[in-house]
Each structure stands twice: as C-alpha cells, then as structure tokens.
Amino acid sequence: MEEQRSAGTPSAPSGTPWARGVPPWWRDRSEHDGSPGLPWRSTLLLAVFVVVGTGFAASNQLDREPLDAFARVLLLAGPAFLLMRRRHPVVALYATTLVTLGYLAAGYPYGPVLLPVAVGVFAAVVSGHRYAAWGAVVLLWAGHVLVGHWLYRYLPPGGDRAVPWGEELAAAALVVAVLALAELARVRREQWARERAEREAAKKRRADEERLRIARELHDVLAHSISVIHVQAGVGLALLDSDPEQARAALTTIKSASKEALGEVRQVLDTLRTPGDAPRTPAPGLDRLPELVEQAARAGLTVDVTTEGKQVRLPPGADLAAFRIVQEALTNVVRHSGSRTARVGIGYRPLRLDLRIDDDGPATGGDQGGGGRGLVGMRERAAALGGTIEAGPRSDGGFRVRVGLPIEPRETP
Incomplete structure (x- = not known):
C-alpha cells in the first residue's frame, strides 16, 4: 500500500x-x-x-x-x-x-x-x-x-x-533586560557569522591544498614515466630494423614504466574515491631511489648517487617531497639536457635534509612532452614544508637544483 x-x-x-x-x-x-x-x-x-x-x-x-x-x-x-x-x-x-x-x-x-x-x-x-x-x-x-x-x-x-513609580522602575528594568538580551544575541550572531566564514575559508583552503597536492603528484608521476616512455619509444623506432634486441629492451622499459605509472596514478585516485582511508600502498620515499636510478638508466641517463651524514628515517611528508623533487629533477635532465649523466647528492644534517641534483648540460632547448610545471611543482613541495629551493644554470653550462628541507628525524631502527 x-x-x-x-x-x-x-x-x-x-x-x-x-x-x-x-x-x-x-x-x-x-x-x-x-x-x-x-x-x-x-x-x-x-x-x-x-x-x-x-x-x-x-x-x-x-x-x-x-x-x-x-x-x-x-x-x-x-x-x-x-x-x-x-x-x-x-x-x-x-x-x-x-x-x-x-x-x-x-x-x-x-x-x-x-x-x-x-x-x-x-x-x-x-x-x-x-x-x-x-x-x-x-x-x-x-x-x-x-x-x-x-x-x-x-x-x-x-x-x-x-x-506608581515603582511600576515604572520595574518596566524600565524589564526594558533594559530586553535590550541586554538583544545585544547579547547580536554579538553571538556576529561571532557565529565570523566562525562560519572562517570554517568556510578553511574548508576552501584545504580543498585548494588537496587539489594542488594531487596535481603535483599526478604531474610528477606522469611526467617522469611519460618522459621515459617517450625516449624509449624513440630508441625502439630507430633500432626496430637494425637492432631488434635493443628495440625489444626499449619496449620492455616502456611496459615497465607504464605499469608503474598506472599503479601510482591508481594510488592517487584511490585517495579521491575513499577520502580519509589509509592508502593501500605506502607513499614513495628516498628508499625507492634505486628504482628511480634504474628507470633513468633504462632511459639512457646514468645517475651517480652520493650520501653524506648519518642516514635517518624521514617524516613521510619530507620523504615523499624529497623523492618527488629528485624524480622531477632527473626527468628535466632527460627532457632538456644533452648530458647523459646526472649526480644526486643527499646530505643528512641536524634537522635538515639537503638535496643537490647536477647535470653537465648543455641545455637542448627542447621539450620532450613536458608542460613547464616541473620547477613550479618542486618549489611548491619545498615551500609546503618550509624549505628552500634554488634552481638554475651553472657557469660551466650545466644545471643545478639545490633543495633544503627542514625535518625532525627519527633514528632508523
């Protein structure tokens, strides 16, 4: 019914x-x-x-x-x-x-x-x-x-x-009480309005920060992987007839890079579908730097990594930012530099992590599919943690990225 x-x-x-x-x-x-x-x-x-x-x-x-x-x-x-x-x-x-x-x-x-x-x-x-x-x-x-x-x-x-004047005084007291209650309600209403505006502003700010974070993550993941795919696709096309084995290796690199990119993009999108839930896979950090070096090697870039200071376990935010900055810097070397060698220096200082990424150039002036947001994204990541970043050409024709991130280190077990 x-x-x-x-x-x-x-x-x-x-x-x-x-x-x-x-x-x-x-x-x-x-x-x-x-x-x-x-x-x-x-x-x-x-x-x-x-x-x-x-x-x-x-x-x-x-x-x-x-x-x-x-x-x-x-x-x-x-x-x-x-x-x-x-x-x-x-x-x-x-x-x-x-x-x-x-x-x-x-x-x-x-x-x-x-x-x-x-x-x-x-x-x-x-x-x-x-x-x-x-x-x-x-x-x-x-x-x-x-x-x-x-x-x-x-x-x-x-x-x-x-x-009687007593009644007049009682009426006057009642009127004053009404005015006092009205003033109290007015003040409280203005306070609620301010608090509501502050909550809305904070909500909008958090949404903007989350949107920027996701945009940076997607940019770093896709830019690096697509750069590797772009380079290896060019190698495969050039060697397809003359050196089939080398072309096969290039295609294998493309498959591996695309698979990794899909996994990281899926991880980012999962945070959108289930806000508040813990990610199913940990965010990348400097412990995955060897994988990054291996990917760069498959793209034809040799990366030399040096470490100074006593290694400590970094906070998740700083660890992710450091990894993404190194990843983006190496991606820029692949895209914009004629050098096939890059050097990554990691310095563990008291309450500070120093990063330095160098290549010997020269700049090619080309853009291998990038959108010009790499340096902007690195600066945003460093600024979000209160860090500093310097990026620019060296006097000898190379390019250097120098980053300082404040940290509160925890000793490795």
Missing part, C-alpha cells in the same frame, strides 16, 4: 516550496531562496498569544476599559507590523511601538501587549539598528510615563489614578 501510494502520488521536488508539505505562502521565503521573507508562523503565534493572554489578563482588571473591537484591532496591529521586521526592522519597530502606545493611552487592560515591542527591539538590535532600538524604547517608556502620570486625567478609563 505504501509503495502504491508513493507511486501514484507525485512528490514535489526537494527544492520546491511544497517540499515539506506546506504551502509556499506559509513557509518563510528565506528558507528556500535566501531572501528576507515574511516570518508568518512566528508572527501568527505571537498574535494569538497576545490576544488570548490579554483576554485572560482583562478578567482581573475591571477598572480598565473593556476589550472591544478597536482594542483587538490594536492588539493584532502590533504583531502585523512585525511581519516587516526582516526587511524593514526600524519601520516595524516604531510602528509597533506607536500602536502599543495608542493601546495604553486608550485605557485598555494590561497584558502581554508589550511583547511585540520586545520582539521588534530584538529584531532591530540583531540586524544592527541599535540606536533605533534605543530610541524606540525611550519613546515607549516616555510615552507611558506621560500617560500614566499626567495625561491619565484626560484619558479613559474615568477616575483612573497615576501609575
């Missing part, structure tokens, strides 16, 4: 005003389009409370004027003006205040008639109209004093007496 009913009755889309089963004129427009709509529900509840509450209070105030049609119009007019409190809070507040003063001047019974003014004051203060709220409060209190102590002789009900 439930399935038949849901199938036979069209449901409103979640973004329509009827999505929650209420007509659009009943729901506040601000709930679904962000604009300052009319607060129908709260205003209607307030009007009912004021009318009913004043009716009960009037039964114990036989010395006041009875509630007639005009009195009820005034009781409803105050909450009615509050429908404008989101778009025009000052107008709504002063209109409600004047209506309330008219009700009190007419000698009608006391009751929750001041509640609409309190709501108007609250709305004005929260929306930033503090001085207007204070002005309305002063107007209401001064009008009540004027009516209760001087004009009561000329206003209904007949034979009325002056209001």
Whole structure:
C-alpha cells in the first residue's frame, strides 16, 4: 500500500516550496531562496498569544476599559507590523511601538501587549539598528510615563489614578533586560557569522591544498614515466630494423614504466574515491631511489648517487617531497639536457635534509612532452614544508637544483 501510494502520488521536488508539505505562502521565503521573507508562523503565534493572554489578563482588571473591537484591532496591529521586521526592522519597530502606545493611552487592560515591542527591539538590535532600538524604547517608556502620570486625567478609563513609580522602575528594568538580551544575541550572531566564514575559508583552503597536492603528484608521476616512455619509444623506432634486441629492451622499459605509472596514478585516485582511508600502498620515499636510478638508466641517463651524514628515517611528508623533487629533477635532465649523466647528492644534517641534483648540460632547448610545471611543482613541495629551493644554470653550462628541507628525524631502527 505504501509503495502504491508513493507511486501514484507525485512528490514535489526537494527544492520546491511544497517540499515539506506546506504551502509556499506559509513557509518563510528565506528558507528556500535566501531572501528576507515574511516570518508568518512566528508572527501568527505571537498574535494569538497576545490576544488570548490579554483576554485572560482583562478578567482581573475591571477598572480598565473593556476589550472591544478597536482594542483587538490594536492588539493584532502590533504583531502585523512585525511581519516587516526582516526587511524593514526600524519601520516595524516604531510602528509597533506607536500602536502599543495608542493601546495604553486608550485605557485598555494590561497584558502581554508589550511583547511585540520586545520582539521588534530584538529584531532591530540583531540586524544592527541599535540606536533605533534605543530610541524606540525611550519613546515607549516616555510615552507611558506621560500617560500614566499626567495625561491619565484626560484619558479613559474615568477616575483612573497615576501609575506608581515603582511600576515604572520595574518596566524600565524589564526594558533594559530586553535590550541586554538583544545585544547579547547580536554579538553571538556576529561571532557565529565570523566562525562560519572562517570554517568556510578553511574548508576552501584545504580543498585548494588537496587539489594542488594531487596535481603535483599526478604531474610528477606522469611526467617522469611519460618522459621515459617517450625516449624509449624513440630508441625502439630507430633500432626496430637494425637492432631488434635493443628495440625489444626499449619496449620492455616502456611496459615497465607504464605499469608503474598506472599503479601510482591508481594510488592517487584511490585517495579521491575513499577520502580519509589509509592508502593501500605506502607513499614513495628516498628508499625507492634505486628504482628511480634504474628507470633513468633504462632511459639512457646514468645517475651517480652520493650520501653524506648519518642516514635517518624521514617524516613521510619530507620523504615523499624529497623523492618527488629528485624524480622531477632527473626527468628535466632527460627532457632538456644533452648530458647523459646526472649526480644526486643527499646530505643528512641536524634537522635538515639537503638535496643537490647536477647535470653537465648543455641545455637542448627542447621539450620532450613536458608542460613547464616541473620547477613550479618542486618549489611548491619545498615551500609546503618550509624549505628552500634554488634552481638554475651553472657557469660551466650545466644545471643545478639545490633543495633544503627542514625535518625532525627519527633514528632508523
């Protein structure tokens, strides 16, 4: 039966005003389009409370004027003006205040008639109209004093007496309490707005940093592997007829490089599909430098690695950055240098890791399929860890990349 009913009755889309089963004129427009709509529900509840509450209070105030049609119009007019409190809070507040003063001047019974003014004051203060709220409060209190102590002789009900000053002081204390609560709500609302803006900014910053991290990872993985594939494909094509065995070795290198690239790309993409989960394979580090040297050798580049200092286990972030920087530097040698030899120096210093990658050049001026983002990516990786990087041509025609990464080393077991 439930399935038949849901199938036979069209449901409103979640973004329509009827999505929650209420007509659009009943729901506040601000709930679904962000604009300052009319607060129908709260205003209607307030009007009912004021009318009913004043009716009960009037039964114990036989010395006041009875509630007639005009009195009820005034009781409803105050909450009615509050429908404008989101778009025009000052107008709504002063209109409600004047209506309330008219009700009190007419000698009608006391009751929750001041509640609409309190709501108007609250709305004005929260929306930033503090001085207007204070002005309305002063107007209401001064009008009540004027009516209760001087004009009561000329206003209904007949034979009325002056209001005791103790009641005036109590009313003043109540007004001050309302203003204090409104100010507290305003401060709290501004604090929430700032915190929300800070959270949104932090969320956007984290998303941007994650996007840059993934872009760097993909660039380093693909740039290195595709450079190797590009070089070996050229070798294979050149030697396909004259030296089939060497061409076969080039094709084997292409297969190995592409397989490794696919594995690393899959690892990066897995972090997108399952955010928060631990990666299934560890991130590469300097412990995989021999594999990098072997790949470079298959691309025709001889790499000489030297290590200085006592080797320590690096933090994961620094270890990955160091590996990727060396990988990108060697890729640039393959792409842009005529040298077939590169030297990698690794220096383990106290709280610092030094890297130096040199080639003897000369620069070929060509681009073997790169996008020109290699040096930018290396600088971003070093800057993310608070490190430094210097990259540029040497005086003898070669090229040097020098990197310093701050670390907190842990002794190898």
